[in-house]
Amino acid sequence: MARDIIDDRLIGSLHLRSLTHQGLEHDPVREHLAVQAGTIDALLAGHYAGDATIGDVLRMGDLGIGTVQRLAGELVILDGAAWLAAADGKVTSVSDDTLTPFAVACRFTPDIIREQDSALDYAGILATLESMAPAPDTVVGIRLAGRFRDLHLRSVREQAPPFLPLTQVVAHQTEWTAESAVGTLVGFRFPDGASGVEVPGYHLHFLSEDHTVGGHVLSAELTKGTFAMTVCDELHIELPAGLALGTPGATARATIAAVEG
Numbered sequence: 001m002a003r004d005i006i007d008d009r010l011i012g013s014l015h016l017r018s019l020t021h022q023g024l025e026h027d028p029v030r031e032h033l034a035v036q037a038g039t040i041d042a043l044l045a046g047h048y049a050g051d052a053t054i055g056d057v058l059r060m061g062d063l064g065i066g067t068v069q070r071l072a073g074e075l076v077i078l079d080g081a082a083w084l085a086a087a088d089g090k091v092t093s094v095s096d097d098t099l100t101p102f103a104v105a106c107r108f109t110p111d112i113i114r115e116q117d118s119a120l121d122y123a124g125i126l127a128t129l130e131s132m133a134p135a136p137d138t139v140v141g142i143r144l145a146g147r148f149r150d151l152h153l154r155s156v157r158e159q160a161p162p163f164l165p166l167t168q169v170v171a172h173q174t175e176w177t178a179e180s181a182v183g184t185l186v187g188f189r190f191p192d193g194a195s196g197v198e199v200p201g202y203h204l205h206f207l208s209e210d211h212t213v214g215g216h217v218l219s220a221e222l223t224k225g226t227f228a229m230t231v232c233d234e235l236h237i238e239l240p241a242g243l244a245l246g247t248p249g250a251t252a253r254a255t256i257a258a259v260e261g
Contacts, residue, residue: 004017004018004019004020004023005017005018005019005020005239005245006018007245009248011137011139011190011191011193011194011197011235011248012135012136012137012138012191012193013135013137013138013233014137014138014139014191014194014232014233014234014235015233015234015235016197016234016235016237016245016248017234017235017236017237018236018237018239018245019236019237019238019239020238020239021051021052021056021238021240023238024037024052024056024060024236024238025056027060027236029059029060029107030107031107031109031230032106032109032230032231032232032233032234033060033106033107033232033233033234033235033236034061034104034105034106034139034141034188034232034234034235034236035057035060035061035104035105035106035235035236035237035238036102036103036104036105036197036198036235036236036237036238037050037051037052037056037057037066037100037101037102037103037104037237037238038050038051038052038100038101038102038103038237038238038239038240038243039102039196039197039198039237039239039243039245040102040195040196040197040198040199040251040256041196041197041251042101042102042240042243043067043071043101043102043166044165044166044167044251044255044256044259045165045166046163046164046165046166047101047163047240047243048067048069048070048071048101048159048163049069049070049099049101049240050068050069050099050100050101050240051099051101051238051240051241052099052100052103052238052240053096053097053098053099053100054068054075054082054094054095054096054097054098054099054100054103055096055097056238057077057082057100057103057105058077058080058081058082058096058105060105060107060236061077061105061106061107061108062077062078062079062080062105062106062107062108063077063078063079063105063106063107063108063141063143063186064076064077064103064104064105064106064186065077065103065104065105065186065187065188065203065204065205066100066102066103066104066105067100067101067102067103068084068094068098068099068100068101069098069099069100069101070158070159070160070163071101071156071158071159071163071166071169072084072086072157072158072159073085073086073087073155073156073158074154074155074156074205074214074215074216075094075100075103075205076186076205076206076207076214077103077105077186078143078184078186078207081093082094082098083207083211083214084214085153085155085205085207085213085214085215085216086155086158087155087156087157087158087173087174088174089153089155089174089176089213089215091207091208091211091212091213091214093211101240104188104198106141106188106230106232108141108143108228108230109230110143110228110229110230111229111230111231112132112227112228112229112230113226113227113228113229114128114132114226114227114228115226115227116128116146116222116224116225116226116227117224118224119221119222119223119224120221120222121221122219122220122221124222125144125185125220125222126202128227129142129144129189129202129227129229132227132229133189133229134231136191137191137193138189138191138231139188139189139190139191139194139231139232139233139235140188140189140229140230140231140232141187141188141229141230141232142185142186142187142188142189142202142204142227142228142229143184143185143186143227143228143229144184144185144222144225144226144227144228145183145184145185145225145226145228146182146184146222146223146224146225146226147180147181147182147222147223147224147225148178148180148181148182148183148185148206148220148221148222148223148225149179149180149181149220149221149223150177150178150179150219150220150221151177151178151181151206151213151217151219151220151221152175152176152177152217152218152219152220153175153176153177153178153206153213153214153215153216153217153218154173154174154175154176154215154216154218154261155173155174155215155216156169156170156172156173156174157169157172157174166259167258167259170258170259170261175218176215178208178213181206181208181209181213182208182209182210183206183207183208183209183213184206184207184209185204185205185206185217185220186204186205186206186207187202187203187204187205187217188202188203188232189201189202189203190203192253193248194248195248195251195253195256196248196251196256197235197237197245197248198235199256199260200253200256201253201257203260204216204217205217206220216260216261218261
C-alpha cells in the first residue's frame with residue numbers, strides 16, 4: 001500500500017491528514033471526523049475528473065456536500081444516501097461507483113440541537129448557526145430540517161474536457177427559486193484558515209423531503225425547523241495522484257466566494 005501523508009499543519013483546532021486513495025479505503029470510520037475528496041483549490045483549477053468514488057465517501061460519512069465527476073451537479077449526502085441536483089433542477093440518486101473530484105462528509109451525530117418556531121431569513125439562519133458553533137475556528141457539520149420558502153438555488157452544467165477553470169463555469173450557472181419546500185439544508189462551516197483546502201465560512205446545499213428539489217443554496221427563508229450541529233476535530237483528505245494539499249489559508253476568501261455565491 002502506498003504510504004499515507006501525515007500533515008502536521010493545524011487549521012485552528014483542526015488536524016489535517018492527507019491520504020492516498022488506498023489510505024482512504026482503509027481509514028477507520030469514527031465520529032467527529034470529516035473526510036474529504038480533493039480540495040477546493042484543485043476544483044478552482046479545473047480538476048473535475050475525480051479519483052475517489054461516492055461509495056468511498058459514503059463509507060466514511062452519512063451527511064455531506066460536493067459535486068461529481070465532470071462537475072455534473074450539486075451533491076447532497078443525507079441519511080447515508082447521495083443525491084445530485086443537475087443544472088436543469090432535476091434531482092437523481094447517485095450510484096456508489098460515481099467518481100467525485102470534491103466532496104466532504106462526516107458521520108453525523110448532533111452535539112447541539114436547537115428548535116426554531118419562528119421564521120428566519122437567510123441572514124437569520126446563518127446568525128443562528130454562528131451562535132450555536134463553539135468557536136470561530138471550529139469545523140462544524142450542519143443539518144437544518146424544516147419548512148422553507150423562497151429557496152434560491154443553483155447548479156452547473158456537466159463539463160467536457162478540456163475543462164475550464166471553475167470561475168468560467170459558474171459564470172454560466174443556472175439559478176432558480178422554489179416557492180416552498182419541506183426538506184433539509186446540509187453543509188459545513190470551515191474557518192478562514194481552511195481556504196484553498198475547503199470553502200471557508202458556510203457552504204450549504206438543499207434537498208427536499210420528496211427528492212424533487214435540490215441544489216447549492218444562495219439564499220432561503222426558514223418557516224419552522226430544527227437546527228442540528230456536529231463538531232469535527234479532524235479532517236482526512238484524499239488527494240489524487242499529482243495533486244498537492246497546498247497551504248491552508250493561502251487562497252483568498254474572495255476568490256472562493258466568487259464561485260460559491
